[in-house]
Amino acid sequence: MINKSSLNSIVLRSGTYFSVILLVTSLLSTSYIQNSKALVQEDHEDYGYLKFAAYAVKQAYAAKQNNTVNSTTHIPAIAVGPKIPAKGYLVQEIRDHLYWVTDGMYNSMFLVSNQGVIVVDAPFTIGKNYLKAIAEVTKEPVKIVIYSHAHMDHIGAANMFPANATYIAQQETATILKDHNDTGVPAPTQTFSNSYTVKLGNQTLILDYKGVNHERGNIFIYAPTQKVLMLVDVIFPGWVPFRDLAIAEDVPGFIKAHEQALSYPFDTLVAGHLTRLGTRADVVTQMEFIKDLKSSAINATKMFANFTKIAGQVGGFSNPWLVFKTHDDDVANQCAQTMLAKWNNRLGGAEQYMSSHCSKMAESLRVD
Numbered sequence: 001m002i003n004k005s006s007l008n009s010i011v012l013r014s015g016t017y018f019s020v021i022l023l024v025t026s027l028l029s030t031s032y033i034q035n036s037k038a039l040v041q042e043d044h045e046d047y048g049y050l051k052f053a054a055y056a057v058k059q060a061y062a063a064k065q066n067n068t069v070n071s072t073t074h075i076p077a078i079a080v081g082p083k084i085p086a087k088g089y090l091v092q093e094i095r096d097h098l099y100w101v102t103d104g105m106y107n108s109m110f111l112v113s114n115q116g117v118i119v120v121d122a123p124f125t126i127g128k129n130y131l132k133a134i135a136e137v138t139k140e141p142v143k144i145v146i147y148s149h150a151h152m153d154h155i156g157a158a159n160m161f162p163a164n165a166t167y168i169a170q171q172e173t174a175t176i177l178k179d180h181n182d183t184g185v186p187a188p189t190q191t192f193s194n195s196y197t198v199k200l201g202n203q204t205l206i207l208d209y210k211g212v213n214h215e216r217g218n219i220f221i222y223a224p225t226q227k228v229l230m231l232v233d234v235i236f237p238g239w240v241p242f243r244d245l246a247i248a249e250d251v252p253g254f255i256k257a258h259e260q261a262l263s264y265p266f267d268t269l270v271a272g273h274l275t276r277l278g279t280r281a282d283v284v285t286q287m288e289f290i291k292d293l294k295s296s297a298i299n300a301t302k303m304f305a306n307f308t309k310i311a312g313q314v315g316g317f318s319n320p321w322l323v324f325k326t327h328d329d330d331v332a333n334q335c336a337q338t339m340l341a342k343w344n345n346r347l348g349g350a351e352q353y354m355s356s357h358c359s360k361m362a363e364s365l366r367v368d
C-alpha cells in the first residue's frame with residue numbers, strides 16, 4: 001500500500017527521472033554526432049549504417065518488383081517515390097533550374113544560376129554522387145553552400161565542395177559546428193540571425209530562422225521564383241517521422257514549424273527524407289497526424305494516471321523506475337494502438353515508429 005507522502009515523494013522523484021532522461025538523451029545525441037563524425041572522417045565512400053539503410057530501401061523496391069513483398073517491406077502507395085537508378089542517385093529538375101538529388105533515403109537541392117551553383121546540404125549517403133549529379137546538368141562551379149542545420153548526416157560530405165566557396169549557416173548552426181570541432185566540414189564563412197537573402201547571378205534563395213524545432217539553427221530555405229520550400233527533418237512526405245518525432249530537440253517548436261512552413265506560398269517541398277518530394281497536402285496530413293498523436297497521448301495518459309494501481313501491479317514503490325517504466329510503456333502502447341488503427345495504412349513506417357512518437361509526445365506533454 002502507498003500513503004499520500006510516499007506518493008508526493010514519487011512525484012518529487014519524477015523531476016530527477018526527467019533529468020536523467022535528458023542526460024541520457026544528450027549523451028546519446030553526442031555519441032551519434034561522434035559516430036557520424038567518425039564515418040565522415042574515415043572515408044566518404046563508406047557511409048556505414050546509413051549506406052546500409054539506403055541499400056535496404058533499394059532491396060524493398062526490388063522485392064516489390066519481384067512480387068516478394070511481405071509485411072515488413074509493404075509500404076502504402078503514398079510513401080512510394082521515383083525509382084532510384086542503378087548509379088545510386090536520382091537528379092531531377094523541379095523547375096526553373098532548381099534540382100533535387102536523392103538516393104531514396106536522403107534528399108537535398110541545388111540551384112543553377114548564370115554565375116554558378118548554390119547547393120543546400122551534402123548528405124553523406126549521397127556523398128560524391130552529388131558532384132556527379134551537378135555535373136549532369138551544368139558546367140557552372142559550386143559557389144555557395146548552405147547548411148540547413150548542423151546534423152552530420154545531412155551536411156557531412158560538404159568538404160567535397162570547393163574550399164573557396166561561400167558557406168552559409170544560421171548562427172546557432174555555426175556555433176554547434178564550432179563546439180563540435182573536428183566535424184570535417186568547412187566552417188560557415190557567412191552567418192545570419194533571422195533572415196538572409198542569397199543572390200547569385202539570376203537566382204535567389206531566402207533563408208529564415210524561426211526558432212528551435214528539430215534542432216536549434218534549423219532553417220527554412222525558400223526559392224521564391226520556383227515556389228519550392230526546403231525544410232529538413234520536420235515533414236516526412238508519405239511517411240511517419242523518424243523515431244521520437246524525428247529526435248526533435250523542441251517538440252512545441254517542431255509542431256509550430258508545420259504552420260510556419262505553410263506560411264510560404266510553396267508548391268513543392270524538399271524535406272531531407274525520404275523517398276519523394278512533398279506538397280502542401282503532405283504538411284497538412286502530418287499536422288493531422290500530430291493532432292491525433294497529441295489527443296491519443298493525452299487520453300492514454302489519463303487512462304493510466306493511477307500510479308498507486310501501477311505500484312500495486314509491480315510490487316510497490318520500492319523501485320520507482322519500475323513504476324514509471326510500466327506507466328510509460330502502458331501509455332505508449334495504448335496510444336500506439338489508437339494511432340495505428342487510423343494511420344497504419346495511411347503513412348509508411350507507422351508500425352515501426354508509432355510507439356516512439358507516443359512516448360515522445362507524452363513526455364513533451366509532461367515537461368514542455
Ligand SMILES: [Zn+2]
Pocket residue numbers: 149151154214215233
Ligand atoms: Zn537533423
